Amino acid sequence: MSTVAGAARGALVVTGASRGIGASVARLAGARGYAVCVNYRANRGAADAVVDSILGAGGRAIAVAADIAREDEVLRLFAECDAALGPLAALVNNAGILERHMRVEDMSVERVQRVLATNVVGTFLCAREAVRRMSTRRGGRGGAIVNVSSVAATLGSPNEYVDYAASKGAVDSFTIGLAREVAEDGIRVNAVRPGVVYTGIHASGGEPDRVERVKAAVPMKRGGEPDEVARAVLWLLSEESTYCTGAILDVSGGR
Numbered sequence: 315m316s317t318v319a320g321a322a323r324g325a326l327v328v329t330g331a332s333r334g335i336g337a338s339v340a341r342l343a344g345a346r347g348y349a350v351c352v353n354y355r356a357n358r359g360a361a362d363a364v365v366d367s368i369l370g371a372g373g374r375a376i377a378v379a380a381d382i383a384r385e386d387e388v389l390r391l392f393a394e395c396d397a398a399l400g401p402l403a404a405l406v407n408n409a410g411i412l413e414r415h416m417r418v419e420d421m422s423v424e425r426v427q428r429v430l431a432t433n434v435v436g437t438f439l440c441a442r443e444a445v446r447r448m449s450t451r452r453g454g455r456g457g458a459i460v461n462v463s464s465v466a467a468t469l470g471s472p473n474e475y476v477d478y479a480a481s482k483g484a485v486d487s488f489t490i491g492l493a494r495e496v497a498e499d500g501i502r503v504n505a506v507r508p509g510v511v512y513t514g515i516h517a518s519g520g521e522p523d524r525v526e527r528v529k530a531a532v533p534m535k536r537g538g539e540p541d542e543v544a545r546a547v548l549w550l551l552s553e554e555s556t557y558c559t560g561a562i563l564d565v566s567g568g569r
Contacts, residue, residue: 327353449500
């Protein structure tokens with residue numbers, strides 16, 4: 315039974331797992347034996363659908379609502395995962411937001427603060443809670459963290475969302491720093507940097523069909539699928555990547 319496999323592999327928190335890349339990661343992780351905590355902020359129905367797909371395949375999963383930009387909700391998220399699924403083995407920091415296309419000169423401070431609160435502070439808070447649980451120095455059994463960045467960190471996203479790109483640049487730096495900080499504590503920290511992928515996040519920027527517009531600039535001449543990113547994430551969590559830490563893997567079709 316995969317319930318036993320999930321218990322053996324341990325619990326995995328996937329933030330922002332009700333849709334897109336996060337949902338693909340959660341489903342694949344469930345199939346590979348993790349007990350999955352599907353975090354979401356508002357869309358309970360979508361999160362429940364992901365949980366149901368994992369349970370239907372014989373896995374273990376729960377859905378937990380939490381806004382990762384808020385410390386109190388992050389604390390509750392991890393406490394609920396502890397109680398329901400047992401010792402934490404891994405974290406995928408996938409939750410992220412972007413806002414409508416806009417030049418920097420027109421951005422409000424409130425917009426920039428919202429983007430940084432989720433994409434940077436939320437990533438930091440979730441990683442902190444994971445380290446507290448997994449660190450061998452603190453009595454844990456070690457584990458792995460994968461942060462979902464974006465190729466926007468290397469491109470800057472001018473005239474679209476420089477704030478989002480800057481937040482993902484911070485995620486890259488955080489990945490490297492944390493990896494070196496906790497390497498001796500039995501925790502590996504890596505990142506994937508997706509390119510243009512068919513997910514609903516583009517609608518948040520005001521252009522649901524953005525992938526179709528920009529795919530000609532991708533050397534492979536197509537957008538990516540969430541499952542393609544999920545497979546890279548699961549590789550970085552797996553025993554096949556045990557000598558990788560502080561690595562940032564581009565999943566971007568060569569862009």
